[in-house]
Amino acid sequence: DTEVTQTPKHLVMGMTNKKSLKCEQHMGHRAMYWYKQKAKKPPELMFVYSYEKLSINESVPSRFSPECPNSSLLNLHLHALQPEDSALYLCASGGVGYFYQETQYFGPGTRLLVL
Amino acid sequence: GQQLNQSPQSMFIQEGEDVSMNCTSSSIFNTWLWYKQDPGEGPVLLIALYKAGELTSNGRLTAQFGITRKDSFLNISASIPSDVGIYFCAGLPNAGGTSYGKLTFGQGTILTVHP
Numbered sequence: 001d002t003e004v005t006q007t008p009k010h011l012v013m014g015m016t017n018k019k020s021l022k023c024e025q026h027m028g029h030r031a032m033y034w035y036k037q038k039a040k041k042p043p044e045l046m047f048v049y050s051y052e053k054l055s056i057n058e059s060v061p062s063r064f065s066p067e068c069p070n071s072s073l074l075n076l077h078l079h080a081l082q083p084e085d086s087a088l089y090l091c092a093s094g095g096v097g098y099f100y101q102e103t104q105y106f107g108p109g110t111r112l113l114v115l
Numbered sequence: 116g117q118q119l120n121q122s123p124q125s126m127f128i129q130e131g132e133d134v135s136m137n138c139t140s141s142s143i144f145n146t147w148l149w150y151k152q153d154p155g156e157g158p159v160l161l162i163a164l165y166k167a168g169e170l171t172s173n174g175r176l177t178a179q180f181g182i183t184r185k186d187s188f189l190n191i192s193a194s195i196p197s198d199v200g201i202y203f204c205a206g207l208p209n210a211g212g213t214s215y216g217k218l219t220f221g222q223g224t225i226l227t228v229h230p
Contacts, residue, residue, distance in 0.1 A: 004157075031216050042203055042220030043158070056217065090157050095216070102146055102207050104218060106157035 003027075004107035006091050012113045015081060021110045023074040023091030031055075031095040032074040033104065034066060037088040043106075049074060050095070081114045088112075121204050121221025128194055129229050136202060136224045137188040144206030147180050147187040148218070152201045161202075162189070194228050201225050 004025045013019050023032065031050045035043035048056035049068040063085075065077040074091055088111055094104035121138045128134060138147070146165055150158035162173050164180035164187060171178055177190045187206075191198055204221040 006157075033216070040201065040223065040225070042205075042223055043218075045217060048216050050216065088155070088157075102216065103148060103160065103163045104205075104216075105160055106150070109155070109157045111155065 004091055004093050004105050006089075006107040006110050008110060009108070010111045010113075012115065013078065013081065014115055015083070017081075018077070018079045020078065021076040021089055021091075021112075023076075023093075023107055024072055025093040025105075026072055027093060027105070028071075029093035029095050029105075030071070031093065032068065033092040033094070034064075034074065034076050035090040035092065035106075037090055037109070039088075043090055047076075078112075081112075083114050086112055086114045119204060119206060119219055119221040121224060123224060124222065125225040125227070127227045127229065130194060130196060132194050134191040134194055134198070134226060135188060136204075137186060138204035138206075138221045139186040140206060140219075141185070142206075142208075143184040144208060144219075145184075146207035147178070148205040148207070149176075149178050149187070149189045150203045150205065152203065152223075154200075158203060191226075194226075196228050196230055199226055199228050 007022045034046040037043040046060045047066045052068045063080050067075040088109045090109045091107040092104045119138050149161045152158040162178040167184045168182045169180040175192045201223045203223050205218045
């Protein structure tokens with residue numbers, strides 16, 4: 001099973017709202033990722049968690065706050081977003097097996113619209 | 116930073132035709148991954164390549180890890196309408212270091228298949 005699940009599928013929020021995106025994987029992967037994707041563009045890395053610790057933050061604005069409660073779960077807390085933050089937010093997991101066979105599996109994404 | 120040049124940017128083909136797309140890099144990658152993405156969905160991993168020169172098939176798909184470790188190609192044989200989507204190549208650097216786990220994506224190839 002190579003499934004990464006994400007909820008919600010769609011989210012509409014105002015600029016003063018607080019919301020959270022959730023991601024879950026049960027593949028025993030040691031690393032989990034958040035990406036942002038605009039239409040017809042490749043995903044852009046936001047955060048990497050390795051062994052439940054934040055290892056990479058790609059200079060993401062503080063209105064995006066990641067959290068990794070355990071090895072299977074990854075959250076992205078959203079607060080005071082801007083309309084330009086509207087995008088598809090993708091979660092990915094990877095890192096099972098040997099280091100030289102690294103890969104990443106993506107979830108279906110959350111389509112976020114900020115009004 | 117590292118960049119991947121993916122070509123062609125788009126392809127319009129007839130059902131039954133074969134398709135070829137490729138990615139080149141100025142830097143060496145340890146792993147090459149090929150993904151397909153349908154509109155509004157997350158990228159789906161098609162093929163993972165881990166060794167220079169490796170040739171791997173997945174049904175009608177064949178991909179190769181270039182011998183110089185700076186390029187990869189994906190072929191689709193006998194295309195069908197459901198092959199429509201955006202195809203992304205992605206490279207992973209060597210294990211270890213601050214860039215470990217950071218995928219570098221190509222810009223994508225938009226494939227249209229006419230019945």
